[in-house]
Amino acid sequence: MSTGTTTAGRTGSGGRFGRVTVRPEFTLAVLAVAGFVALAVATDGNLLTRGTLDAFFRFLAVPIVIGLAQMVVLAIGQMNLSVGTLTGLCAMVAAWLMLEAGLPAPLAVLAALGVGLAAGLVNGLLVVITRINGFVVTLATMTIIEGLRYGVNGPDTFQGYSQGLRDLGTASVLGLPVVFVFALAVAALVALFFGRTVAGRQLLATGGSPFAARLSGVSNDRSIVIAHGLSGLLAGVAAVITVAASGSVNSSIGDDLMLPSFAAPIIGGVALTGGVVSVAGTCLAAFLVRLVDVMQAQFDINPRWIDLIVGAVVLGAVLLGTVRQKLSKGSP
Amino acid sequence: MTLVAENLVKTFPGVRALDGATLRLAAGSVHALLGENGAGKSTLIKILTGVHRPDGGKIVLGGAELHLNGPLDAQHAGIGVVHQERNLIPGFSIAENIVLHHLPRRFGLVDRARMRAEARRCLGLLDLDLDPDTPVSRLSVAQAQLVEIAKALSVDSKVLLLDEPTASLTGDEADRLYGIVRRLRDDGQAVVLVSHKLEEVFAVADTVTVLRDGRSVAEARPLAGYTQDQVVDLMVGRAYSSVRLADRHVDLRAAPALRLDGVSTARGHRDISLSVRPGEILGLYGLVGAGRSELAKALLGLDRITAGTVEVRGRPVRIRDVGDALRRHRIGYVTENRKEEGLFLDQPITRNVGVTVWRRMARAGLVTDRAERRLVAGYTDRLGIRISSPSQLAGLLSGGNQQKVSLAKWLAADCEILIVDEPTVGIDVRTKAAFHELIAELAGTGLALLLISSDLPEIVTLADRIAVMNDFTLRGELVNDHDYARMSQAIIRLIHMGSRPAGDETA
Structure with a gap:
């Protein structure tokens, strides 16, 4: 495939191998492997020691899930600015319920998921009812949730909650952290949702062209509410992982999740205009961002540079997406 | 002659839009440019305003040949245009809109005083007493239309092109506009008027050019030498070699699959009555903007039906949304705008x-x-x-x-009832014929089809009956005998002739 463009692959003129290699996910996978190997070599194999490897994957779980939380809203061409603070609120609620209300961990986990889902549904309903742009609505709810999150316990830190939950956060299965495997399972469910369920397909229809969707009998309002609700639920999932894996939570949790939530899907090839998602791309991109994080820790780089790098990569990915779109439109 | 456009040729993929059209304009006269849908009027206007470049022919303005590389060139040459669709920026003031393309500047900043003065001058040309600082969004449709003309005049135009200027105006507003057109003519302007309202054309225009199939069949003739009937004959009188499709049998005793009785909508349709039987194709003809797609969308529940009854298979229904239309009533809608509304x-x-x-x-x-x-x-x-x-x-x-x-x-x-909206727009001739056969075949299987089209040959080829819509009302209904010359003239007459109530002309 000398003309290895996306278009050629999508028209199916290339072979099966050609079709795989031109997908953006393939590029990401190659980058991920190459980056991982390079970092392993550069750290003299330190990356491959049991403890480092375990931490690498354990702290990959939240970026994957939070990326997916953003992705489901990007699918309909909107954004959810409140995913980060919502994750924080759900984590605080779970911790509070266990420590202050004395609820058993499973119930607290369910409550955290419930809060996430409810907040997401509220976002969706606000967008549908007020017809205000989702960006503005979630900007407002983000700020409101920030206040609520602080209200749960002020500036204090919750720690010493359910030992079982914390053990789960550090446990491993088949050599991989349980939370990471859990995140992959969630990703698989999201992929199933978009690939196989009627609601998931309708979401993509709404994102691809709201006019065509409406004329095909798809309710765009329903798609919007479902997308935001699912986004909130996934923020709840990210909160549960955070509570389990980090061992303590305070009111600043989730503040640093906004950029990663956009970085993963955007680098992963998800269209900002809606209609196109990639679960594999989002996971791989989260992996790449995590590599950059570890690189910073390994080489003691000023953390500010990391934000700069991630920000630049996001911009580059968007630019690349635009170019790709132009190319595929130019050769019908 | 102020402007002569000679032997213009313009080809688009699959279509020869202009095939040797000639337009001669004289200063101090109003020139009507007429032709049915697809005759090449808009292409000709787009060439004169620099939007398209001709593949052949030349444009001569005031003795010098003109090469237009873009709309700005046309403006500089003194060709002003008011397009059919509105082109004002709603949030800007009248003055800002009028001088948008040549904002007066001082020290790199917009010179607001000069901007207002220029706007006042242009408004003055039209005797318009409007405050240049008024935002355009606060103007009525008619006022906005006049502001567009003022904008076209601001470029010091020698030629003014008006494309369907009265499409959205009331009778009084139109009279006022034509008063201004006459004044501009008396001041020495060459005005080109494109309108499908023949009465207005005959009242205001001096000369006429008629386009048919991309060619001018009457070139700059004095309008006084024609009757309205003769002009219509010129517009449609072509030997159309229609494809004769296999005869379909429509059971005329069958109950209608879809019947509208006295339907009015929130979009402005009044008293629409029509019916389609299973296996039948009802053509709905009209010019762009006649309200046909809007009627289809109201039927699908996308717009409110305010009066009258809709019956599906004999039962009165209320269709709430497209899902309802589709799943409960089996009504489908193939949109005219396939790229934006039809496909992902x-x-x-x-x-x-x-x-x-x-x-x-x-x-x-x-x-x-x-x-x-x-x-x-x-x-x-x-x-x-x-x-x-x-x-x-x-x-x-x-x-x-x-x-x-x-x-x-x-x-x-x-679906048992299918509304097909402009199915062959932008499709090449061969595919078009295949598509027509396909549509006829679908009707043959018992589908009730409502075919919306602005393409006369298409409607005459396919439809069993033809309803003609103009200005959100039905002007009449004709039984199609597939004789192109006779049908097309009957249809054009329904649209172009006056505003008699629909019932009078039902064939």
């Missing part, structure tokens, strides 16, 4: 066809790609859709194949 361009063909039936296909809530591919395979065969693979993105198909995909989704949904 970035998604595979399978999803484009399956979107209407996912709910039915789902097993335990899940839709498999295999089931979807099976569904699509049936329709690619039946409709002759040429694709390289079912997972090909819809955006990469040709126009004709896109239209077939858009159609397939409604057939998949088992």
Whole structure:
């Protein structure tokens, strides 16, 4: 495939191998492997020691899930600015319920998921009812949730909650952290949702062209509410992982999740205009961002540079997406 | 002669829009440019305003040949235009809109005083007493129209092109506008008037050019030498070699699948009555903006029906939304705007066809790609859709194949009533003929078809009966005998002749 463009692959003129290699996910996978190997070599194999490897994957779980939380809203061409603070609120609620209300961990986990889902549904309903742009609505709810999150316990830190939950956060299965495997399972469910369920397909229809969707009998309002609700639920999932894996939570949790939530899907090839998602791309991109994080820790780089790098990569990915779109439109 | 455009030729993929058209304009006269849909009027205007470049012919203005590389060139040459659709920026003031293309500047900043003065001068040319600082969004339709003319005059124009200037004006407003047009003529302007309202044309124009099939069949003749009937004859009098499709049998005793009785809508339709039987094709003809697509959308529940009854298969119904129309009443709508409303361009063909039936296909809530591919395979065969693979993105198909995909989704949904809106716009001639056969075939299987089209030959070829719509009302209904010359003249007369109530002209 000398003309290895996306278009050629999508028209199916290339072979099966050609079709795989031109997908953006393939590029990401190659980058991920190459980056991982390079970092392993550069750290003299330190990356491959049991403890480092375990931490690498354990702290990959939240970026994957939070990326997916953003992705489901990007699918309909909107954004959810409140995913980060919502994750924080759900984590605080779970911790509070266990420590202050004395609820058993499973119930607290369910409550955290419930809060996430409810907040997401509220976002969706606000967008549908007020017809205000989702960006503005979630900007407002983000700020409101920030206040609520602080209200749960002020500036204090919750720690010493359910030992079982914390053990789960550090446990491993088949050599991989349980939370990471859990995140992959969630990703698989999201992929199933978009690939196989009627609601998931309708979401993509709404994102691809709201006019065509409406004329095909798809309710765009329903798609919007479902997308935001699912986004909130996934923020709840990210909160549960955070509570389990980090061992303590305070009111600043989730503040640093906004950029990663956009970085993963955007680098992963998800269209900002809606209609196109990639679960594999989002996971791989989260992996790449995590590599950059570890690189910073390994080489003691000023953390500010990391934000700069991630920000630049996001911009580059968007630019690349635009170019790709132009190319595929130019050769019908 | 102020402006002479000679032997203009313009070809688009699959269409020869202009084939040797000539337009001669004299200063101090109003020149009517007439022709039916697709005769080449808009292409001619777009060439004169620099939007398109001609493939042949030349434009001479005041003795010098003109090469227009863009709308700005046309403005500099003194050709002003008021397009059919509004081109003002609502949030800007009148003054800002009028001088938008040549903002007066001082020290790099907009010189607001000079801007206002210039705007006042232009408004003054039209005797318009409007405050230049008023935002355009606060103006009435008629005022906005006049501001557009003022804007066209601001470039010091020698030639003024008016494309359907009265389409959205009331009778009084139109009279006032034509008063201004006469004044501009007396001041020495050459005014070109495109309008489908023949009465107005005869009242205001001095000379006329009639286009037919991209050619001028009457060149700059004095209008006084013609009657309205003669002009209509010129517009449609071509030997159209219509494709004779196989005869279909329509059971005239069958109860209508869809019947409208005295329907009015929130969009402005008044007293619409029509019916379509199973196996029948009812053509709905009208000019762009006549309200046909809007009627279709109201039927689908996208706009409110304010009066009258809609009956589906004999039972009065209230259709709430498209889902309701589709699943409960089996009504489908193939949109005219396939790229924006008909397809998901970035998604595979399978999803484009399956979107209407996912709910039915789902097993335990899940839709498999295999089931979807099976569904699509049936329709690619039946409709002759040429694709390289079912997972090909819809955006990469040709126009004709896109239209077939858009159609397939409604057939998949088992529609019994299908509204097909401008099915062959932008589709090349050969595919068009194949598409016509396909539509006739679908009717043959018992589908009730409402065919919306601005393409006269298409309507005369396909329809069993033809309803003519203008200005959101039905002007009459004709039984189609497939004789192109007779039918096309009857249709054009219904549209162009006066504003008699619909009942008078029913054939």
